[in-house]
Amino acid sequence: MSAQLAEQNYRRNLRGELVTINDRYLRAKDVVEKCGVSRAQIYRLMGELKFPKSFNISTSIVVWLEADIEEFMRLGAEKFREVYGQTVEVQ
Secondary structure (H helix, E strand, O other): OOHHHHHHOOOEOOOOOEOOOOOOEEEHHHHHHHHOOOHHHHHHHHHOOOOOOOEEOOOOOEEEEHHHHHHHHHHOHHHHHHHHHHHHHHO
């Protein structure tokens, strides 16, 4: 398998950077604490494409990339949708 083909299969953050072993994943309770919003609010915003997409890393564990959460916090919900709404929907 070529390096270019292998690279296409790796997960990327919202900015398009490859996720590495050094990137942190946050569980829902960590995201709630970091963002200051409820879990229900997070899922509502996700449904409106105003919050980063979560990933299932097992059948019962949902996580978010810390870099994506920080990007959300930098932009805010409305601007996040403007910038990443299409990207979040496609993933």
